[in-house]
Amino acid sequence: xxxxxxxxxxxxxxxxxxxxxxxxxxxDHAIVxxxxxxxxxxSGLFIEKTLKYEQKRSRMVPVWESSTCTLCGRCQQVCNFHxxxxxxxxxxxxxxxxxxxxxxxxxxxxxxxxxxxxxxxxLTASAAGGFDFIESRLDVGQEQAVPLIAQxxxxxxxxxxxxxxxxxxxxxxxxxxxxxxxKDADIVILIxxxxxxxxxxxxxxVETARKLGKEFAVVINRHGIGDxxxxxxxxxxxxxxxxxxxxxxxxxxLYSNGELMYPHIxxxxxxxxxxxxxxxxxxxxxxx
Amino acid sequence: MxxxxxxxxxxxxxxxxxxxxxxxxxxxxxxxxxxDVDAADMHLLMRxxxxxxxGFTSGVLAVIDQxxxxxxxxxxxACRYDAIPYRDGQYTVTPLDCEGCGYCARICPVGAIxxxxxxxxxxxxxxxxxxxxMVHARLGIGAENSxxxxxxxxxxxxxxxxxxxxxxxxxxxxxxxxxxxxxxxSGADFVVLVTEPTVSGLxxxxxxxxxxxRFQIPAGCIINKADLNGEVAAQIHDFLKNxxxxxxxxxxxxxxxxxxxxxxxxxxxxxxNPIGEAxxxxxxxxxxxxxx
Ligand code: SF4
Ligand code: SF4
Numbered sequence: 001x002x003x004x005x006x007x008x009x010x011x012x013x014x015x016x017x018x019x020x021x022x023x024x025x026x027x028d029h030a031i032v033x034x035x036x037x038x039x040x041x042x043s044g045l046f047i048e049k050t051l052k053y054e055q056k057r058s059r060m061v062p063v064w065e066s067s068t069c070t071l072c073g074r075c076q077q078v079c080n081f082h083x084x085x086x087x088x089x090x091x092x093x094x095x096x097x098x099x100x101x102x103x104x105x106x107x108x109x110x111x112x113x114x115x116x117x118x119x120x121x122x123l124t125a126s127a128a129g130g131f132d133f134i135e136s137r138l139d140v141g142q143e144q145a146v147p148l149i150a151q152x153x154x155x156x157x158x159x160x161x162x163x164x165x166x167x168x169x170x171x172x173x174x175x176x177x178x179x180x181x182x183k184d185a186d187i188v189i190l191i192x193x194x195x196x197x198x199x200x201x202x203x204x205x206v207e208t209a210r211k212l213g214k215e216f217a218v219v220i221n222r223h224g225i226g227d228x229x230x231x232x233x234x235x236x237x238x239x240x241x242x243x244x245x246x247x248x249x250x251x252x253x254l255y256s257n258g259e260l261m262y263p264h265i266x267x268x269x270x271x272x273x274x275x276x277x278x279x280x281x282x283x284x285x286x287x288x
Numbered sequence: 289m290x291x292x293x294x295x296x297x298x299x300x301x302x303x304x305x306x307x308x309x310x311x312x313x314x315x316x317x318x319x320x321x322x323x324d325v326d327a328a329d330m331h332l333l334m335r336x337x338x339x340x341x342x343g344f345t346s347g348v349l350a351v352i353d354q355x356x357x358x359x360x361x362x363x364x365x366a367c368r369y370d371a372i373p374y375r376d377g378q379y380t381v382t383p384l385d386c387e388g389c390g391y392c393a394r395i396c397p398v399g400a401i402x403x404x405x406x407x408x409x410x411x412x413x414x415x416x417x418x419x420x421x422m423v424h425a426r427l428g429i430g431a432e433n434s435x436x437x438x439x440x441x442x443x444x445x446x447x448x449x450x451x452x453x454x455x456x457x458x459x460x461x462x463x464x465x466x467x468x469x470x471x472x473x474s475g476a477d478f479v480v481l482v483t484e485p486t487v488s489g490l491x492x493x494x495x496x497x498x499x500x501x502r503f504q505i506p507a508g509c510i511i512n513k514a515d516l517n518g519e520v521a522a523q524i525h526d527f528l529k530n531x532x533x534x535x536x537x538x539x540x541x542x543x544x545x546x547x548x549x550x551x552x553x554x555x556x557x558x559x560x561n562p563i564g565e566a567x568x569x570x571x572x573x574x575x576x577x578x579x580x
Contacts, residue, residue: 008327039464040297101389140495176431197304255488258486258487
C-alpha cells in the first residue's frame with residue numbers, strides 16, 4: 001500500500017501528519033516513511049533515528065572526449081535544452097541544464113560524449129522508533145528534483161515488499177516533483193488549513209489528484225483557527241474529510257521542538273486513528 | 289529601481305502574509321510580483337483585477353501521428369522517461385512523463401513524431417485594491433516549474449515598475465532551493481528571509497541562505513512567531529549574527545494573522561495587535577538599507 005501525503009503548498013502540516021502517522025501506525029504495522037521533499041527534507045527532524053546506511057546518488061550526463069570528437073556539432077543540434085554547445089574547437093557541456101535524455105551521446109557519430117554519473121544528492125536510510133525512514137536530499141546547487149525523487153521511489157520499491165505500508169511525505173506544489181511523487185500512489189491524503197489560503201491551495205491539490213485519477217481524501221490541520229470554507233468545499237465536492245487536527249499553542253510548541261504530537265495530545269491520537277481506519281479500509285479493498 | 293525578494297525556504301512561515309503587508313505599506317512606491325507561481329496566494333489578500341493576460345509556453349511535447357506510425361517502437365526504446373508506452377495496439381505519448389527532449393522525433397524512421405509547443409501557464413498584469421500594479425501567474429497542473437515563468441513574472445514586473453517610475457519591485461519568492469527560487473533571486477538587491485523558531489524553520493533558513501550567499505545578495509530576516517520557542521529563536525539570532533544578516537524584526541505568535549486573512553486583509557490593516565507596528569518599522573528599515 002502506497003500512501004502519498006501531499007498539499008498544494010508547504011507548511012500546512014504535511015510533515016506533521018507524515019511523521020505522527022508513521023509513528024502511530026508503526027504500533028501495529030510494518031511501515032516505511034520516505035521524505036520525497038528532496039529540496040527541503042524535514043521529516044527527519046521530527047524522528048529519533050539511527051542511521052542504517054547512506055548512499056550518494058548520481059544522474060547521468062555526457063562528458064566530452066576530445067580525442068574522438070571531430071567537432072561535427074551534431075550534439076549541439078540534438079540537445080533541446082542547450083546543454084551541449086560547440087564553442088570554437090571545444091564542446092562544452094552544462095550539466096545543470098542536462099535532462100539526461102542521451103540524445104547527444106547516442107547520436108554522436110564518433111562516441112565522443114559518453115554518459116557518466118554526476119553527483120546530485122544523498123539518500124539515507126535509518127531505523128526510527130518502530131519503522132524505517134528513508135530520506136533523499138538534493139545537493140545545494142542542483143536544480144532538478146525529479147531524477148532524485150524517481151531514484152528514491154525505485155529504491156523503496158526494491159527494498160520493501162507489498163506487506164509494508166509505504167508513506168510518502170511529498171514535495172509541495174502542483175508541478176513535476178509532486179506529480180512524480182504521487183503518480184504511483186494508491187491513495188493520496190491532502191492536508192490543508194481551514195483558511196482562505198488553505199482552501200485555495202487545497203483546490204489546486206484536488207485538481208492535481210483528480211487529473212492523475214487518484215483516490216484521495218482530506219485532513220484538516222489546525223482545526224478551529226479559521227473558518228468553515230474548507231469543510232464546506234469538501235462537502236460540496238463530495239470529498240471525504242478523514243480527520244481534523246485541533247489547533248493549539250501546545251501543538252505549535254511541540255512542532256517547534258521537533259517533537260511528535262500524538263503522544264502528548266490525546267485528541268490528535270484519536271484523529272490519527274480515523275486516518276488509520278481509512279488506510280486499512282482501502283487496503284481491504286476500497287470503500288471503508 | 290530596487291528589487292526586494294521575500295523567501296522562506298518552505299511555506300507556512302507567514303511569508304505571503306508578511307509580503308502582502310509590505311505591499312500594503314509601500315503601495316505607492318512599488319509593483320508587486322508573485323513568483324510563487326506553483327501555489328500563488330498573494331491575490332487572496334491583494335485582490336488584483338487583471339488588466340491583461342497572456343498564455344505562457346515553455347518547452348515542447350512529443351505527439352505521434354498515428355496515421356504515419358509503422359509501430360517499430362524505436363521511439364519507446366530511445367525514451368529515457370518511459371513516456372511512450374505501447375497501449376491498445378499503438379505507441380502513444382504520456383504528456384505528464386514527456387520531458388520534451390525530442391530524441392524520439394529525431395530517430396523516428398518515418399517522421400511520425402512532431403514536437404509541439406507546450407502551454408504551461410498564464411500570466412497577468414493586474415491592478416490591486418491598493419492601486420499598485422501586480423504581476424502574477426498560474427502554472428498549469430503538472431507543468432514543469434523550470435523557473436522560466438518565474439523569470440517572466442519578474443521581468444514583466446520590472447518593466448511595469450520602470451514605466452510607472454516606481455522605486456521598488458516587491459517579489460513574493462518561490463519555495464525550495466531549486467530552479468524557481470534561483471530565478472526569483474537572480475538580480476535581487478535585497479532578500480528578506482522569513483522564518484519561524486522551529487527546528488524545521490531554522491533548518492530551511494540555513495539551507496536557503498546558502499543560495500542567497502552564493503548570489504552575494506544582502507539579506508535581512510524577519511522571525512515570525514518569535515516567542516514560540518525561546519531556545520530555537522536564540523539559535524536563529526546566533527545564526528543571523530554569524531552570517532551578518534540584518535535582524536529586521538521579531539514578531540510574536542499571534543492568531544491575528546489568520547483573523548486578518550479571514551477578512552481578506554493584511555495584518556497591518558487590523559487593529560489591536562503588536563505586529564502591525566513591527567512590520568511598519570520593518571518596511572522603514574528595508575527602505576533605509578536600500579538607501580532611499
Ligand atoms: S543528454 Fe540530452 S539533455 Fe543532456 S546534454 Fe545530451 S542531448 Fe542535452
Ligand atoms: S521527446 Fe524525449 S521525453 Fe518526450 S517522448 Fe520523445 S524521447 Fe521521450
